[in-house]
Amino acid sequence: MNNNRLQTTALLFLLCLLFNATIKAEQSITSGNAETVADADQAAEYTQKGADTCLKCHDEDSEFPVLSIFKTKHAQPADKRTPFAGLQCESCHGPGAKHAKKLRKGEIQPPIINFGDKSLLSPARQNQICLECHEKQSRIAWKGSAHESGEVACTNCHEIHASQDKVLTTKEQPEVCFNCHGKERAEFYKPSVHPVRFGQMSCSECHNPHGSITGSLLTKPTLNETCYTCHAEKRGPFLWEHAPVPEDCTLCHTPHGSVHPALLKKRPPLLCQQCHSQAGHPSVAYTGAGLPGGTPSGFLLAGSCLNCHAQVHGSNHPSGVKVMR
Numbered sequence: 001m002n003n004n005r006l007q008t009t010a011l012l013f014l015l016c017l018l019f020n021a022t023i024k025a026e027q028s029i030t031s032g033n034a035e036t037v038a039d040a041d042q043a044a045e046y047t048q049k050g051a052d053t054c055l056k057c058h059d060e061d062s063e064f065p066v067l068s069i070f071k072t073k074h075a076q077p078a079d080k081r082t083p084f085a086g087l088q089c090e091s092c093h094g095p096g097a098k099h100a101k102k103l104r105k106g107e108i109q110p111p112i113i114n115f116g117d118k119s120l121l122s123p124a125r126q127n128q129i130c131l132e133c134h135e136k137q138s139r140i141a142w143k144g145s146a147h148e149s150g151e152v153a154c155t156n157c158h159e160i161h162a163s164q165d166k167v168l169t170t171k172e173q174p175e176v177c178f179n180c181h182g183k184e185r186a187e188f189y190k191p192s193v194h195p196v197r198f199g200q201m202s203c204s205e206c207h208n209p210h211g212s213i214t215g216s217l218l219t220k221p222t223l224n225e226t227c228y229t230c231h232a233e234k235r236g237p238f239l240w241e242h243a244p245v246p247e248d249c250t251l252c253h254t255p256h257g258s259v260h261p262a263l264l265k266k267r268p269p270l271l272c273q274q275c276h277s278q279a280g281h282p283s284v285a286y287t288g289a290g291l292p293g294g295t296p297s298g299f300l301l302a303g304s305c306l307n308c309h310a311q312v313h314g315s316n317h318p319s320g321v322k323v324m325r
Contacts, residue, residue, distance in 0.1 A: 045095030050088040053100050071163035081133070092129055092160075115155040123153035130154045141211030148211065152180075157209065171199035177209075190257035192264075205229075206255070224249055238314030240321050244275070245313050268304035 047053040058066040066089070069075045075084045083091035090096050092113070099112040113119075115126050131142065134154075142148050157167045157176055166172040174196050178185040188197045195201050203209075206226055207217045220226040227249045228235045234245065244251040252271060253263045260267050269278070306312060311323040319325060 045097050046087060046090055047097050047100050050090065051084070054089045054096065057100075066161050068163045069161045072160070072165075074160065083133075115153070115160070117156075119153075119155075123151045123156075124148075126153045126155065138208060139210040141208075141213065143211070145211030146217060147209055170202040173202040173204065177203045184256050187254075187257035190259055192259070192261055193257040194255070194263075227255075234313045236314055238316055239318070240315040240323060242312060242314050242323055268306060272305045 054066065058064055060067055073079075074082055075088075076082045077084045079085060083089070092115075094113040096112050098110040103109060111120060113121065113129070115121075115129075119126055127142075127148070131139070135142070159165050159167075167176045174185075174188070187193070196203065204219075206219060206229075208219050209217060212218055213221060214223070216223075218226045220229065224246065234249075236246065249255075252265060254265050255263065258264055264271055266274070301307075303310075309323050311317075311320060311325065313323075315321075315323045315325060317325045
């Protein structure tokens with residue numbers, strides 16, 4: 001009888017030990033050791049020589065040459081933030097052992113993660129790979145932005161393997177943007193423009209393509225603050241303000257291009273008369289009888305309203321109530 005009790009107790013003890021070991025194993029997996037286990041299982045999927053394996057096929061004579069990536073920031077092994085400090089090419093393109101293996105006759109090359117229009121992945125999935133490293137700073141508002149909602153992939157604008165990414169160059173960036181924004185391209189060929197097509201200004205100086213709190217992806221919280229980045233003298237404060245100026249610059253100006261001087265929407269006096277009544281004012285062409293007629297008034301020549309109201313953005317002169325000085 002005593003032997004039976006001892007055997008039963010020993011069996012229960014062994015069952016308890018087994019149960020505790022199982023619980024600890026589960027806890028270790030859920031607490032972070034799962035990554036180690038997953039890495040161990042997945043290690044066989046990665047190539048042993050990394051980029052050296054890829055370069056056997058992807059040299060300068062290949063359909064997909066990649067050697068120029070060594071001239072970029074992505075291929076800096078000494079910088080722990082870069083892909084080449086870790087799994088090199090496979091940091092972005094995923095495990096490539098099966099893709100790189102020597103094929104037998106009749107075998108099909110296993111696919112690897114690729115980017116661009118011919119990718120097997122959706123733009124959102126492609127972007128997720130990039131955002132694993134590039135989600136902070138100016139790209140923190142990417143989620144829900146106009147480009148993200150429009151399913152624009154990072155590779156639609158950026159050239160990762162190119163020695164010099166065009167979109168990061170002031171002179172070449174507009175051509176990248178104009179691939180989609182044809183209307184803006186046309187506006188920049190009007191007589192009065194910001195110097196974008198002359199290579200002196202880039203689109204990203206005003207717009208943040210990775211997302212913004214404004215409707216037009218502006219770099220600043222408001223349109224006027226964006227304009228004041230370059231046109232600080234228009235900011236004020238002025239003793240005598242011209243009301244439209246602090247409200248919205250685009251009430252008078254069009255930002256990309258205009259057929260009128262100074263990027264104006266219309267020429268004075270037509271522009272000014274959108275707000276200011278023309279009754280009884282010399283901006284109207286008068287005849288000798290005091291009625292509108294065909295003979296232009298001298299006040300309409302040259303700068304029109306600005307002949308007198310020269311400080312159109314505002315005045316700090318004590319007598320500048322009518323922004324004339």
